[in-house]
Amino acid sequence: MISPLPEMTIVSPVHRYILTLLSQQLRTEFLTKLFRHLRERQLHITAVSPxxxxxxxxxxxKIHVDQSIDRQQLMQELLELKSEFQLDFSFQSDDLFRRNKRLIFLDADMTFIQCEMINDMSRLAGKETEIAEIxxxxxxxxxxxxxxxxxxxxLLEGVRLSDLEHLILNISYTPGVERLVYILKTLGYQIGIVSDGFTRIIDHIKQRFDVDYAFANTLEVKNGELTGRILGEILDGHQKMCYPSGSCSQRKYSSRTSYCSR
Structure with missing residues (x-):
């Protein structure tokens, strides 16, 4: 006689994620606001490791949750905290593919470099107040x-290219970024920078660090000065997410083996 199998409780699958925070100083006030937001979203923190x-x-x-998370939506929600406390973060699934990344894209302003270049460029043009208002x-x-x-x-019309290039040569890079790029490339990673800023800046960074990909907006230059116009299609937040996907296809990588930080 075969005994019936005992009834089994069906357990909902647990979705696991990793939220990585990076800053010169992670303040207690920030962590309090962050943990409160995660708790309100019913995201359960299981471990915090330096x-x-x-x-x-x-x-x-490390975060566990019963339902899959819209990663882009959560990152958008956290952008306000990023601006307020001057930090960088990433959010990704904690699965096998996380350990098998091969293509990494980084944002430029306040990630790869420690400033918002448009603020410095506004000073060159003498239009700080007007650009801040926009x-x-x-x-x-x-x-x-x-x-x-x-x-x-x-409003940048008339800025001399020589002044802009001098500004670019004095960019303040995020501490440790040169070592990060060196380690990643030693491990065989492809690295890209995607920015809604300008190619004059991003191309310099690409050459300086031997980065594989660089995408940004192109400023028109005539007679050694900015004309106040953009050449080609404007690269905005949506386009910033499309370029990594295109690079994945070009290099025949799965999007699950690529990683974007903002």
């Missing part, structure tokens, strides 16, 4: 990014 990063503070937070209107949703960028670039 990572070695020389002069930077880096924490890896930026604030865009952040408040009064105008979209593309229109804001067109207005900002128009």
């Amino acid at each position: 990572l070695d990063a020389e002069d930077l503070q880096v924490f890896e937070i 930026t604030n209107r865009a952040m408040d949703g009064e105008i979209n990014f593309k229109e804001a960028l067109r207005q900002v670039v128009a």
Whole structure:
């Protein structure tokens, strides 16, 4: 006689994620706001671990949740905290593919470099107040990014290319970024930079660090000065996510073996 199998409780699969934080100083106030937000989203923190990063503070937070998370939505929600506390973060699934990344894309401003280049360029043009007002209107949703960028670039008309190149040569890079690039390339990674800034800056970084890919907006230059116009299609937040996907296809990588940080 065969005994019936005991009833089994069906357990919902647990989705596992890793949230990585990087800053010169991760303040208690930030961590309090972050943990509160994660708790409100019913994201369960199972471990918080510090990572070695020389002069930077880096924490890896393990998160479990019953339902799959919209990664882009959560990153968008955390952008306000990123701006307020001057830090960088990444959010990715904690699965086998996380250990098998082969293509990494980084943002430029406040990630690869320690500044917002448009602020420095506005000083060259003597238009700091006007450009700050446009930026604030865009952040408040009064105008979209593309229109804001067109207005900002128009105010840069007349900036001398020689002054811009001098500014580029004095970029302040994020501490440890040179070592990071060296280690990643030694391990066989392809590295890209994608920015809604400008190619004059991004191409310099690409050459300086021997980066594999670089995408940004192109400023028109005539007679050694900026004309106040952008050449070609404007690269905005949506396009920034499309370029890594295109590079994955070009290199025959799966999107699951690529990683983007913003």
